[in-house]
Amino acid sequence: MRIYALTPIHVDDAELARRQARYKALSPPGIEIALHDIGPAAPRALDTEAQIRQSEALVVEGLLAMPAGFDAAMPDCVLDPGVAQLAGELPVPVLGLLRLSLGWSVLTGRVAAAVARNQAIADEIAARAAVYGWSDSLLGVEVLDLDMHAIVDSDRWAGGMGAAVTTLAKAGAGDVINGCSAVDLPDGVELAARVVDPTALALRLIGAGR
CATH class of the missing domain: 3.40.50 (Rossmann fold)
Incomplete structure (x- = not known):
């Protein structure tokens, strides 16, 4: 099962690699997480309600544009940005941590x-x-x-x-x-x-x- 994951904040290459390695270490056999950075338009931290809303909008946009070839989508965030909004909107399940x-x-x-x-x-x-x-x-x-x-x-x-x-x-x-x-x-x-x-x-x- 291949899952397309998207960070809720813009992170540098080192942090993206750390998070990707964490997913690899935690994933059970048969589960593969492909983590992608949300991009520089996103906030670099979720410190305010406005930043959370901005992040959520960009996660929704990013998951709607995700490439084919994945079995599920998932925000890399315990706040589940976009999970409720995207229910039934993608051809694959949207998973929330x-x-x-x-x-x-x-x-x-x-x-x-x-x-x-x-x-x-x-x-x-x-x-x-x-x-x-x-x-x-x-x-x-x-x-x-x-x-x-x-x-x-x-x-x-x-x-x-x-x-x-x-x-x-x-x-x-x-x-x-x-x-x-x-x-x-x-x-x-x-x-x-x-x-x-x-x-x-x-x-x-x-x-x-x-």
Whole structure:
């Protein structure tokens, strides 16, 4: 199964290669992700609601223009830009990392929550859950107050998660979705609740269902 993926922000060649390597490492047998940069017209970070809307419009445009030869399309973003809008608009399924990862918690009866790098992303995760009809299944989204550089600094990201995950666990969360598609946590990190890598879980589910 070949999946055409599109970044939600403009990234340089090194970051594109890092994300592509991450997909290769996480993809189960039979799943191939071909990741493409969205282009220089896109924002370089999702720090505001306006940037999120700009990114979403460009992802929709990019996926509508995707080349033939793929079995599915997927935004490289836990905010699922364009996933709801493109339903039935492409000749292939449009897969969403949040839809799959949060959906698994919903279907298995787990209490889910999430963490996000900033408030704009937190608000959008909550909004996406509402679009999918799962607002009551998302306990909350804690904000980590991290900048873009933390995405590639796994120790710093993990350090910022401790208090947030503890807060969500005390509120009853069993699953905490890590609200970024491109973050690797260091091995051996112990947190108060199960932290879900939305990309890793989504790829496992796609592999199981192909």
